[in-house]
Amino acid sequence: xxxxxxxxxxxxxxxxxxxxxxxxxxxxxxxxxxxxxxxxxxxxxxxxxxxxxxxxxxxxxxxxxxxxxxxxxxxxxxxxxxxxxxxxxxxxxxxxxxxxxxxxxxxxxxxxxxxxxxxxxxxxxxxxxxxxxxxxxxxxxxxxxxxxxxxxxxxxxxxxxxxxxxxxx
Amino acid sequence: xxxxxxxxxxxxxxxxxxxxxxxxxxxxxxxxxxxxxxxxxxxxxxxxxxxxxxxxxxxxxxxxxxxxxxxxxxxxxxxxxxxxxxxxxxxxxxxxxxxxxxxxxxxxxxxxxxxxxxxxxxxxxxxxxxxxxxxxxxxxxxxxxxxxxxxxxxxxxxxxxxxxxxxxxxxxxxxxxxxxxxxxxxxxxxxxxxxxxxxxxxxxxxxxxxxxxxxxxxxxxxxxxxxxxxxxxxxxxxxxxxxxxxxxxxxxxxxxxxxxxxxxxxxxxxxxxxxxxxxxxxxxxxxxxxxxxxxxxxxxxxxxxxxxxxxxxxxxxxxxxxxxxxxxxxxxxxxxxxxxxxxxxxxxxxxxxxxxxxxxxxxxxxxxxxxxxxxxxxxxxxxxxxxxxx
Numbered sequence: 001x002x003x004x005x006x007x008x009x010x011x012x013x014x015x016x017x018x019x020x021x022x023x024x025x026x027x028x029x030x031x032x033x034x035x036x037x038x039x040x041x042x043x044x045x046x047x048x049x050x051x052x053x054x055x056x057x058x059x060x061x062x063x064x065x066x067x068x069x070x071x072x073x074x075x076x077x078x079x080x081x082x083x084x085x086x087x088x089x090x091x092x093x094x095x096x097x098x099x100x101x102x103x104x105x106x107x108x109x110x111x112x113x114x115x116x117x118x119x120x121x122x123x124x125x126x127x128x129x130x131x132x133x134x135x136x137x138x139x140x141x142x143x144x145x146x147x148x149x150x151x152x153x154x155x156x157x158x159x160x161x162x163x164x165x166x167x168x169x
Numbered sequence: 170x171x172x173x174x175x176x177x178x179x180x181x182x183x184x185x186x187x188x189x190x191x192x193x194x195x196x197x198x199x200x201x202x203x204x205x206x207x208x209x210x211x212x213x214x215x216x217x218x219x220x221x222x223x224x225x226x227x228x229x230x231x232x233x234x235x236x237x238x239x240x241x242x243x244x245x246x247x248x249x250x251x252x253x254x255x256x257x258x259x260x261x262x263x264x265x266x267x268x269x270x271x272x273x274x275x276x277x278x279x280x281x282x283x284x285x286x287x288x289x290x291x292x293x294x295x296x297x298x299x300x301x302x303x304x305x306x307x308x309x310x311x312x313x314x315x316x317x318x319x320x321x322x323x324x325x326x327x328x329x330x331x332x333x334x335x336x337x338x339x340x341x342x343x344x345x346x347x348x349x350x351x352x353x354x355x356x357x358x359x360x361x362x363x364x365x366x367x368x369x370x371x372x373x374x375x376x377x378x379x380x381x382x383x384x385x386x387x388x389x390x391x392x393x394x395x396x397x398x399x400x401x402x403x404x405x406x407x408x409x410x411x412x413x414x415x416x417x418x419x420x421x422x423x424x425x426x427x428x429x430x431x432x433x434x435x436x437x438x439x440x441x442x443x444x445x446x447x448x449x450x451x452x453x454x455x456x457x458x459x460x461x462x463x464x465x466x467x468x469x470x471x472x473x474x475x476x477x478x479x480x481x482x483x484x485x486x487x488x489x490x491x492x493x494x495x496x497x498x499x500x501x502x503x504x505x506x507x508x509x510x511x512x513x514x515x516x517x518x519x520x521x522x523x524x525x526x527x528x529x530x531x532x533x534x535x536x537x538x539x540x541x542x543x544x545x546x547x548x549x550x551x552x553x554x555x556x557x558x559x
Contacts, residue, residue, distance in 0.1 A: 097540045100296075101379040101431065103176045107296040111335055112535035114296075119534075139468075139545040 006083045011053040012163075013090035014046060016128060017121070018055045018066035019162030023155050024124050025064040028148075032062045034120045043067070044117045045074035048086045049106070064120075068169025076109035076117055092133035096121060127155040175382035177429045178339050181319045185348040185418060187410065190221060190309070194229030196345050200305035202263030204234035206256045208276035209267040213311050214238040216355040222267055222309060235259035240268065243326040243333070243443065244275040246290040252279035253288075256304075263305035266343075267352075269364070270315030270450065273308050274323035277341045280304050281323075284340075290325065296537070299338040308343040311352045313403075313416035314364025314451050316371055316424020318346035326444065333440040335537050342428075348421060350414040358404045358510035365400040365416060366455030366503070366512070368392060370435055371423035373458065373499070376476060377469040378541045380430040388426035393479045395419035400502070404509050433542030434533075435461035438554055441533035446521045452513055455506070459499045460554045461542075466492055468543040516559045526555045 025031050038059045047054025056072035058065045071077065080086035085104035088094045096118050099105050107114045126134060126142050135141045144152065184192050197205065209219055214236070223233055237252050252275055256264070266276035278290050284303040285293055293299065308318035317323070323336045356364070372392035375385055396419045402412040438461070439453035462473055466489075474491035477483075480502075482494035506512040513519040521529070530551040533539070539546040 098379065100540045102172075102174050103297065103380075105296075106298055108294075108298050110294050111296055111537040112330075112332060115535045115537060115539060118540070139543070 003083060006087050007052060010048060010083060010086045010090050014053055014055045015163050015166060016159060017046070017124065018057060018068075019159055019166050020124050020128050020155055021057055021064045022066050023158060023162060024127050024151070025062075027151050027154070028123065031064075031120060031123045034116065034123060035059055035064065036062070038113065038116060043072055043074045044076045044078070045071045046078050046121075047071065048080045048083055052080070052083055052086065066166050066169065068166060074109070076107065076113050078114060078117065079106045079108065080104060081106060092129055092137050095137035095139070097139065098137075127152045128159075172380075172382050175380060177382060177384045178321070179319060179342065179425050179428065181343055182345045183319075183348065183421065184345065185421075186414065187350060189347050189349040190225045190352070193222070193225045193307070193347065194231045196307065197231045197263065197305070198229075200263060200307075200344055202305040203230060204232055204261050205263045205265040205307070206234055206252075206259060206261035207236045207238075207265045207267055208240060208252060208272050208279070209236065209238050210240040210242075210269075210272055211238055213268045213272070218311055218352055218355065219267055221351065222265065233265075234261040240272045240275050242271055242449070243447070244271045245326045245328045247328070249275055249278040249282060249290045249325060250288065252276065253282040256283055263307065265307050265309065267309045267311060269310065269312040270317045270324070273310065273315065273317035273343075274325060276306065277317070277323040277343075278325055278336060280306055281336070281338070281341065293336065294334065296337045297339070299340045301340070303340050306343040307345045307347065309347045309349070309352060310417065310420070312356060312360065312364040313353055313413070313420040314367035316368065316420050316427065318343055319421050319424040320428035322428065324440065332444045332532055333536070337537075346421060348414065348417040350410040350417065353413045353417055354408060354410065356407065358407065359512060360451075361403050361407060361416075362400070362506040362510050362512040363449055363451030363455060364420070365396060365403065365451075366458070366506070367451035368416070368420040368423045369396045369400070369499070369502075370454035370458045371427040371432065372396065372419075373462065373476065374432040374435055375423065375426035375430040377465060377472045377543060378430050378433045379543060380541060381472075382430060385426045385430040388422045389430075390479060392419045392423035392426060393476065395422065397479065397481055397502075401505060401509065404506060431541035432538045433461065434464055434539065434544070434546050434550070434554065436538040437536035437542070437546060438529065438533045438551055440536050440538070441529045442516065442519075442521060444532055445525050445529045448516070448519045448521060452519050453516075455503055456513060456516055456519060456558050457554065459496045459503070460558050462496045462499065464550065464554055465542065465544045516555065521559065523559065526559060527552065530555055
């Protein structure tokens with residue numbers, strides 16, 4: 001696969017993650033509880049080194065807002081060391097914890113907060129990925145309640161609209 | 170099983186043995202260093218161990234530029250920033266950390282502050298983010314447990330947030346580790362036992378955590394053997410230099426192992442116990458280790474079973490029985506050390522109060538080590554471990 005193709009996969013996946021973060025944070029009590037300890041206005045970014053795609057997200061009240069592409073003065077940056085590492089996580093070959101354990105990521109900022117962000121990201125991925133990928137990427141595959149399954153359906157239905165809306169940010 | 174991908178890194182030169190300290194001037198010279206800042210604590214200085222280091226430099230062109238002997242048991246970013254300032258003020262060109270984990274980690278972080286050209290350690294928070302080469306660094310451990318002399322991590326207490334923060338970077342690895350048994354002879358039995366359990370925890374967690382690999386496994390296995398053969402000997406007779414040297418090596422081997430495969434839930438909860446209730450790290454690790462192993466039985470039971478013969482457990486039955494036997498062997502060692510020197514076996518004995526358990530659990534789940542634990546570490550999991558260990 002060419003570098004350009006990998007970059008396209010990662011850019012699209014990050015856009016989907018950003019849009020899903022917004023949608024899930026509006027409705028998921030689990031995600032709201034997870035981000036409760038982060039300060040209001042807290043910004044985190046996920047990106048690829050050395051100058052690959054990146055997105056920034058901000059905590060506003062008890063929700064997450066997708067600020068768009070690039071680094072927007074983040075409190076914490078979670079960075080993939082290269083495009084291959086990002087692709088492996090984005091397509092669900094490995095989970096974020098495996099990427100960290102395999103030294104495929106770098107953290108700039110408070111590690112405790114990065115752990116919270118990483119857990120929040122896992123919650124959002126629960127609504128983005130199918131069961132087969134979650135079995136591979138999570139330490140314990142989450143069991144979804146009927147309400148969570150409905151939310152997952154809602155996320156999948158609205159994802160494309162969210163991504164289109166966020167593409168210009 | 171071979172991991173699909175791993176990294177292993179340990180460039181530290183190891184000087185181990187009787188009189189190892191006497192090579193210090195030669196090694197400093199090789200590093201191009203002339204004027205060292207000793208970072209230590211009052212206990213180590215009071216025990217005459219700094220004098221030993223200074224005597225080793227006699228007759229050489231190397232000198233001690235200054236001594237910082239105010240390192241507290243849980244060093245903070247303020248202490249680190251002061252040490253960095255002191256280093257510059259005194260015109261030093263290398264760090265000589267003489268002490269346990271706190272002194273070594275303080276010196277590591279001060280080195281990072283100086284080399285990265287900042288004045289506050291908090292600007293450097295993160296994992297694997299330091300790029301610049303650091304000043305020469307020599308570690309002379311006076312305990313046998315932390316393994317900080319060969320690890321890429323440093324743990325510093327954040328006084329404001331009341332949490333222990335881990336800094337990780339391959340740049341933090343010292344240039345040289347000097348294991349001289351004379352430097353650990355003055356450790357009292359209680360500290361010998363606690364630091365020894367710390368080393369055992371490093372080796373066991375390294376053996377089953379997510380980044381385990383054939384290289385780190387070999388170090389972990391060697392470390393476990395040395396701990397099982399020598400820890401109680403050291404507690405029984407602190408002047409046994411051969412056993413002391415063996416334990417210093419055990420801590421070093423375990424350090425190399427966990428520096429590469431990292432630790433898991435025992436360390437997350439242990440760091441949190443230290444942050445919230447000031448339980449010494451080795452004591453907390455010793456108490457939590459069997460519960461942490463049990464927590465991971467479902468995911469890595471067969472791997473834990475492989476440790477049974479090394480831990481002196483009867484090697485019979487299937488993997489499930491052997492894994493349980495391995496855990497029981499760790500409990501037995503803890504109980505024996507409790508009888509020998511009063512090493513706490515429960516969190517209650519270690520001074521944790523029940524009302525703090527939920528706070529500890531909340532702190533533990535945000536510790537970086539949770540990532541490397543095979544089993545998911547949720548608030549409920551951390552709480553369960555704490556309640557059992559209480």
